[in-house]
Amino acid sequence: VSEVFGASTLRGLLHLAARSTLQPADSQDLRRIMFGLVQRRVDTWRASLFGVKEFLSEILITSLLPMCERQPDLVAAAAALFHSCISNDEIEVLERFWSGGHFGWVCQRMASKSRAQLYAQCAVNGGEPSKGAVTKAWQKHADLTAAQSMFLRLVWKLFDMFPNELSVKAVKNEYLMKNWSDYLTYYMHYAWPLRETREIEESTDSALILAMQIFARVASDVNKELQQKLVQQGAMGLCLTVILPNPQEQNKMRAAICPADGSEAEDTDTSEALVLPLARLVAGAVATWLMQHTDAFRWFIDRRTKHYSIAMYSQLHHWRAAVMEQQGSISAPTSVGPLEKYATLYLTLISSLTVEWGLEHVEL
Numbered sequence: 001v002s003e004v005f006g007a008s009t010l011r012g013l014l015h016l017a018a019r020s021t022l023q024p025a026d027s028q029d030l031r032r033i034m035f036g037l038v039q040r041r042v043d044t045w046r047a048s049l050f051g052v053k054e055f056l057s058e059i060l061i062t063s064l065l066p067m068c069e070r071q072p073d074l075v076a077a078a079a080a081l082f083h084s085c086i087s088n089d090e091i092e093v094l095e096r097f098w099s100g101g102h103f104g105w106v107c108q109r110m111a112s113k114s115r116a117q118l119y120a121q122c123a124v125n126g127g128e129p130s131k132g133a134v135t136k137a138w139q140k141h142a143d144l145t146a147a148q149s150m151f152l153r154l155v156w157k158l159f160d161m162f163p164n165e166l167s168v169k170a171v172k173n174e175y176l177m178k179n180w181s182d183y184l185t186y187y188m189h190y191a192w193p194l195r196e197t198r199e200i201e202e203s204t205d206s207a208l209i210l211a212m213q214i215f216a217r218v219a220s221d222v223n224k225e226l227q228q229k230l231v232q233q234g235a236m237g238l239c240l241t242v243i244l245p246n247p248q249e250q251n252k253m254r255a256a257i258c259p260a261d262g263s264e265a266e267d268t269d270t271s272e273a274l275v276l277p278l279a280r281l282v283a284g285a286v287a288t289w290l291m292q293h294t295d296a297f298r299w300f301i302d303r304r305t306k307h308y309s310i311a312m313y314s315q316l317h318h319w320r321a322a323v324m325e326q327q328g329s330i331s332a333p334t335s336v337g338p339l340e341k342y343a344t345l346y347l348t349l350i351s352s353l354t355v356e357w358g359l360e361h362v363e364l
Helices: 002-007 009-018 024-047 058-068 072-087 091-099 103-109 115-125 131-136 141-161 163-172 175-189 198-221 224-232 235-243 247-257 277-290 294-301 303-318 320-325 338-352 355-361
Strands: none
Touching: 002 009, 009 024, 009 058, 024 058, 024 072, 058 072, 058 091, 072 091, 072 141, 091 141, 103 141, 103 163, 103 175, 115 131, 115 141, 115 175, 141 163, 141 198, 163 175, 163 198, 163 224, 175 198, 175 235, 198 224, 198 235, 198 277, 224 235, 224 277, 224 294, 235 277, 235 294, 235 303, 235 338, 247 303, 277 338, 294 303, 294 338, 303 320, 303 338, 303 355, 320 338
């Protein structure tokens, strides 16, 4: 502590605030006061001739983030602070953010959840969220959506500034797969909090598309060796999580293959393929791009990932009439609809599976 204070009083106070042993409410207030002090100095320097680059050094940023991550409201404040650097074209500050090694910190924020999300998950899976999870969760889902959207724009800007380095670091350190999986899986599997609010629906839809575009840039920018590593990390599963319907719909489609009563009821509703169309198209493009590697096909043979193959079989069965009725033409690409595109992708991915696999898992 004395060494930090010896270098800078402000850094010393940030260090203490990040490690405060006061009562939780008092610690939060202390951290809010410290961030307010930093924000006021940022505003002062930004209005001066010298600019904020004279204040926000790499060392100060490194001292600030550990304090902010202790509570959601300061994570949101940090998101707004660095997002403002994009709006004000303060490139030097963003370069310091990158050189300080904080790209991983930003990616980890994408795995954050709001309390509404935790309870929505428990409503489907059963049980109650743990007390610790509720304490760490964001109180307002709208605030989380706004913060994650700003972090995604920050990642996109860093990508523009450091395209090669960011792609390599994202794959080698597995910053992208785990955090993007947590983020995207929720919105594909569960009901969104506040989705009935137009602003939340539009902002979340845009954020999901941007998240998939970032993933697509990484997948296409890295070399073949790192693409194979991306496949091994579960990139195909992430793509299919976005493309396939939610687990409840998957179970209904699976049960319809061999119904218990032997009926042949025809369900012609294919609207599930039209949800989040742009994000699904990007996911399909990434999956198609990664199919150049044999590991992508081998990944589906693994017993641990069989549920993806079963889901593709089930949805193909569900679409069996609609796909034949809505056929397009290769000579007119715009005539090929999403069902036909996804069905072609599914058939290609499951082509490596054997008849024995079908007999065992889908009774075909």
